[in-house]
Amino acid sequence: MSGLAGPTAGVGPGASATDKTARALTQDALVWDNTLPWGPTYADADTWLRFHRAGVDLISLTVMGPEALLDGTVRQIARVRAAIQAQPDRFALCGTADDVLAAKAAGKLGLVFNLQETDMLEGRLEMVQAYYDLGVRHMLLAYNARNHVGDGCAERSDGGLSRWGLEVVAEMNRVGMLVDGTHTGYRTTMDAMEACTAPFIFSHCNAYAVHPHYRNIRDDQITACARSGGVVGLNGLGEFLGDDAAGSASIFRHLDHMVQLVGAEHVGLGLDYVRDTGRFWNWVRDNAHMWPAGPDDRAGSAFAQPEQVEELAGLMLRAGYAEQAVRGILGGNWLRVARQVWR
């Protein structure tokens, strides 16, 4: 993959000391990828093992995204739970920060769920608790377009959080589910962050100041998120990075912008890896209401690969980041908010 051709690809005989440190650190640290699309057309078992080999210890699976309702969501959750439980020696469904650490200690890949939409509540507040009990640990408010909760980031308008949306945020806070502002309109996220009583996250967003795509978030969103104690996860999708090859150096530019803006303890990973990119881009083209034109011509960009996590660690070390900062960005920061918010 083109994305693999980064400055530290391959730790061969000629590898530098930094490369070796980056590899050791990636294997030793808790590595947490807070977004892996895992709807019915995305799930394939090899991907989990590939992530685990690349040093990833915890993946948050998007068990459902837009264009789905309750029935399809619960069914997909049933399938994914069964797939995890079928291999208890390799995979562990996690519900708490301690579960995540236990899974890593046992050499297993830990998994949690997220939802990229709120449509699947179907207007029922009590479904927040039900999804939580089925393993959903974060949910984003609106996916690009408008829904009952508010506007998405690609919508014509940006009117903010609805009355029902305020209730959803309050219920998520009560239940202990992280409120996620990814894909959501600017005003809607600012309203939600004001209403939210817990650390607020953007599970997979890049910096608008680095590349002005509507899927990226503004500096004041990042600042408000950090002020809540939350974390922004770096996205590896080329179009949002402003680099169709999705190179690690491009991810690092966004990462470094956020670190300079709010500090290393508010940055993490949410790579958003998609294996079948052709299918994804076709879906994007078929859904112009959700995916209007961005700042550049749409080229069907690459997605960052899980092996790039190690490259990113190397880039951070080369840039002089302290080891503790790197460990936080690789996963420690997500663990911190999970410990604070999940019950």
Added chain:
Amino acid sequence: MMDSYPATEAYDRVRQRADARAVALFESSLVWDMTLPWGAPWANYDTVIPRFAGAGIGAITLTVQNLPGADLRTAVTYVAKVRADVAKRADRMRICTSATDIRRARADGVLALVLQHQDGTPLGSMPEMVEVYHALGVRCMLPVYNGKNMLGDGCAERTDEGLTRLGQQVVREMLRVGIIVDATHVGVRSSLDMAELCAAAGKPLLITHSNMHAVYPHYRNVTDEQVRAAVATGGVVGINGLGEFLPDTAASTAAMFRHLDHLVTLAGPEHAGFGLDFLDDAPRFWASVRAEAFRWPPLPFGKERVDTAFAGPEQALELCDMMVRHGWPDDAVCGVLGENFLRVAERSWGG
């Protein structure tokens, strides 16, 4: 009795007539009603629950389903709603998912609730959904209600063809994740198929709310063969308080006792309990029965259907009184009141 639910007048009236030893035994025992319909038309936290708890019932299995044949979405949202309803009353009641939870609820003086599904249609033909309902707190499930569905034949069906392949898969999954397998409302062959799967897994088969076919041959009652098959797995049968199955228009305790006595003579007191199946709004139930003749075909002996009563929770103490007056030993009575269900629940649920 629980502090938050004072004894009702109806209970006090029974109490005054009852043998003092029976009252003492009843009030110091775990009393578990294994079936209380709790679909939207029946669920009432302000009338039904205080009446049950105020009659000394400490544990109730709630059927959290509106109707047999409900779709997945309806069933999941209803479970979510009941959980939210109960969470709002956490000082008085809680949903229990283990035997330890039930003992703890009793020690804390709060009502123990267990969630049950009657009919497997809400699985949406996905065996994986069994584990999802388990994660949502459901701990007891019967695969098919009177008629026929994708899992098997029910007790009122024209045919009696047993479980389907999917039905076998679903029962195995229930046994794997720890949900009580319930043979109420299912056909004879389905129940025997279920008993076989339970025996293979070393887990009990329960019949949560059915009377004795040998006492009255209603299709909703279970034959001695079915009882023996359940008992062979270590299971328990719960006596039902619905007048039509007894048969007794008034649903008297004496009529229930006849079924209980037959069950205990056949299987021993450690395999008996009760699942009253009480409905507050009896006219609504009888209207639904008449509207769904395919699920509720005619009665035995060409008997005409009348709107019978349902046994009320106060009759649990009457039943206890009757057992004591018949000279049943204390431990046998305690078993029937709830300890037998606790024993099998522990085996089914694990932990």
